[in-house]
Amino acid sequence: MRADAQRNRDRIVEVARAVFRQKGYDAPLDEIAREAGVGPGTLYRHFPTKDALIDAVMQAWVDSVETATDKALAHEGSARDLLLNWFETYVGVISAHKGGPAKLTTAIGVQDSPIRSKCAVLVSANERVLAQLAEQGALKPDVDAVQVARLVGGVATVADQSELAPDVVRPMLEVVADGVLA
Amino acid sequence: MRADAQRNRDRIVEVARAVFRQKGYDAPLDEIAREAGVGPGTLYRHFPTKDALIDAVMQAWVDSVETATDKALAHEGSARDLLLNWFETYVGVISAHKGGPAKLTTAIGVQDSPIRSKCAVLVSANERVLAQLAEQGALKPDVDAVQVARLVGGVATVADQSELAPDVVRPMLEVVADGVLA
DNA sequence: ACCTGAACACCGTTCAAGT
DNA sequence: ACCTGAACACCGTTCAAGT
Numbered sequence: 317m318r319a320d321a322q323r324n325r326d327r328i329v330e331v332a333r334a335v336f337r338q339k340g341y342d343a344p345l346d347e348i349a350r351e352a353g354v355g356p357g358t359l360y361r362h363f364p365t366k367d368a369l370i371d372a373v374m375q376a377w378v379d380s381v382e383t384a385t386d387k388a389l390a391h392e393g394s395a396r397d398l399l400l401n402w403f404e405t406y407v408g409v410i411s412a413h414k415g416g417p418a419k420l421t422t423a424i425g426v427q428d429s430p431i432r433s434k435c436a437v438l439v440s441a442n443e444r445v446l447a448q449l450a451e452q453g454a455l456k457p458d459v460d461a462v463q464v465a466r467l468v469g470g471v472a473t474v475a476d477q478s479e480l481a482p483d484v485v486r487p488m489l490e491v492v493a494d495g496v497l498a
Numbered sequence: 499m500r501a502d503a504q505r506n507r508d509r510i511v512e513v514a515r516a517v518f519r520q521k522g523y524d525a526p527l528d529e530i531a532r533e534a535g536v537g538p539g540t541l542y543r544h545f546p547t548k549d550a551l552i553d554a555v556m557q558a559w560v561d562s563v564e565t566a567t568d569k570a571l572a573h574e575g576s577a578r579d580l581l582l583n584w585f586e587t588y589v590g591v592i593s594a595h596k597g598g599p600a601k602l603t604t605a606i607g608v609q610d611s612p613i614r615s616k617c618a619v620l621v622s623a624n625e626r627v628l629a630q631l632a633e634q635g636a637l638k639p640d641v642d643a644v645q646v647a648r649l650v651g652g653v654a655t656v657a658d659q660s661e662l663a664p665d666v667v668r669p670m671l672e673v674v675a676d677g678v679l680a
Numbered sequence: 681a682c683c684t685g686a687a688c689a690c691c692g693t694t695c696a697a698g699t
Numbered sequence: 700a701c702c703t704g705a706a707c708a709c710c711g712t713t714c715a716a717g718t
Contacts, residue, residue, distance in 0.1 A: 318700065320701075321702090344690080344691060345691075345693090346692090354702075356692090356694095356704075357693090357694080357695080357704070358701080360692090360694075361700095361701070364693090365693085366692065366693090418600075421660075422659040423660075424660065425662075426660060458669065463666075463669060463670055463673070466656050466670060467670055467673060467674075469656060470652030470656045471648075471649065471652050473600075473652060474603055474652045474655065477600070477604040478604050478607060478608060480607075480648075487640065488645055490677070491641070491649060491678055492673060492674070493677070494638075494676065495673035495674055495675070495676040495677030495678075496677075499681095500682070502683090503682060503683090506682090526710060527711070527712090528709095528710070537684040538684090538712080538713095539682095539683070539684060539685070539714080540683055542713075543683080546712090547711085547712085
């Protein structure tokens, strides 16, 4: 790839991340192109659809999911505390950008989603946490990671779109936690 | 209101209901206007925004919520059975049109929503069910109708947008039920 | 009063023309 | 090979002109 093309690509992703953080995934692409100093055609040369750009912006974010999971797994306290702490972490992670919870949660289990790989990361993060709890026999049988990702993702989606305060979200997560714990 | 205006209004709502049922709330208004045999301006004369039209379509539906609630309250069996049966009814009711779960659940507790009155109906339906269960001491303290409407609505939203099969949704509703029962 | 349909605003996406 | 920006498609909404 030519040096100027590489630079343009990098700038687009960088600007997109900032704009998405501020305005969510609804932000117009024109604005991103303008702030990155390129024409809309250039943006589309690098990212054939808006979802492709969103996917690129999410790329770096994958690492943050892994480290957040590690931290949650090291949490001391009861199984319930660990799980609740994980749920709050999970909601925080997928809510980094407005519109993120819906986009990510809805794509779980969908075969041809452009952000399929990001969903896999989320599901496997939940798998790790659930596996640890299952080991202690703290979990109900039949709960699986996809299900939990959808449940907590559903809560995050509602919270994101209704702009709910954390102290309203928290008790909802407690309900889900109590529902999956033995 | 002039007779022809009344007839146009009625036809618009009737066509809108059919189109929304078939294609969800994403359906273009042009199509509704065309099928109703009016110009787009006429549609907007009767309904100043798309949400106003959606609200009108939902109007009749309010009654169906009440009767569905009555039926669920008469359900025989354990508290858990009654609650699960209600949850499935509730999901069915708000999922009548694609996009409905998100629109309704997201609007709960939002002050200036155009479908505020519809949300009130949903919350009070949940209140009735929860009140009956609370009477038997079957509920955890601190669970309230808004919370449950958001939790089950969140599940319905994910199910609607990912087009989940009922046998995938059911266990998610069980988790929520177990989380609110004492 | 009410209706029509062309027109506007907005935004994702494409493409002919340039370097 | 890559870039630009005008243009297109789509859809919610408005408005001047008609009856």
